[in-house]
Amino acid sequence: ERFKSFTCSLSSATNRLLWSLFFYRPCVKRCGEVRSVLSVSFRIQAGASLLAVRPQDRSRWLLACYEHWQPTLGTRLCRHLGALRAVHQKGVKLTDVRVEDGQEFAQVGSSLADAWQIRSSCESGRVVALQCSACGQQTAPGGRVVGGVDAAPGRWPWQVSVRHGSRHRCGGSVLAPRWIVTAAHCVHSYRRRRALGWTVRAGVTRGSAEQEVGVPVERVISHPLYNDNSMDYDIALMKLRVPLNFSDTIGALCLLPSHQDLLPGTPCWVSGWGYTGPDQPQLTETLKEALVPLISTQRCNSSCMYAGELTGRMLCAGYPQGKIDACQGDSGGPLVCQDELAWRLVGIVSWGRGCAEPNRPGVYTNVAQLLPWIYHITEIY
CATH class of the missing domain: 3.10.250.10 (SRCR-like domain)
Known part of the structure; x- marks a missing residue:
């Protein structure tokens, strides 16, 4: 269960x-x-x-x-x-x-x-x-993705490429036609917290699809408690200038419902255009996906893993032996889990030590702990 x-x-x-x-x-x-x-x-x-x-x-x-x-x-x-x-x-x-x-x-x-x-x-x-609002639906069966496989169009319709200028900077997830959620560390430096120059590409699986026109970002809101050193509260919202047109390849992701408990070992998926290995420092051409089980915070904070570095706004997913993980370029992208027929945003790719290293699973922003902030921001802007 x-x-x-x-x-x-x-x-x-x-x-x-x-x-x-x-x-x-x-x-x-x-x-x-x-x-x-x-x-x-x-x-x-x-x-x-x-x-x-x-x-x-x-x-x-x-x-x-x-x-x-x-x-x-x-x-x-x-x-x-x-x-x-x-x-x-x-x-x-x-x-x-x-x-x-x-x-x-x-x-x-x-x-x-x-x-x-x-x-x-x-x-x-x-x-x-x-x-x-409808969310969490796929049309195709079923970053930092190391050991992953190519994702089919429509497999992850909420996955977006967050771009500054012409370059892919991070992943992100569609929450509503005008709202994207990503990681705060993606927009924190180089004055990127300003909306100028940011665009979002949705409904694409190829990172270099130049024919796809990005949707301009109107506003960038990072969590006010984000800490660039500890990576605590690593979440940001982007409001688009115009709404996305939902289709078979573009759609919203559900959030977690109240009172839902995620158990260690729950199979979840991470996706992105990030490096496919620590020795391959370039973005992948095609969107990748990988299955990663959740790891308990107690185990992830143990001395053999991250020795207490995780806060209550973080969670872990991956394999103790390594081999499959997210990597640079996947930051801000979704960690999703499925219940019944709905896919839900559980985590946001945040940080880790290396890529797919043993006892160094991926660390994700724990979205469930930040739902009140998401609801507040999407209401007032």
């Missing part, structure tokens, strides 16, 4: 998908004749995108009443599920949707963590319809 306390089944970018998230809060209240439940699962039903909840002790799903619903709840719920934002939410008349006989309903409190009251009907006569 790769993950605990979360399930999510996902379809294509049409957003005809089913999400479900489990909260384990063993607390039940009774308020008069209305039963209130804190421990519920959520899902967005296919078709009409109706939001449904299910108490832990029930087998049937309850439709969410629209009364007391706030747009901020939709945003929070989508983020709980790993999407960057809610793209559409509204109240739908019950007369306009298909409802089963004996269907029950649930009314939310002031927040998702509050008690959900089970009801036989909705006072407003409306239920919640919610769509989250």
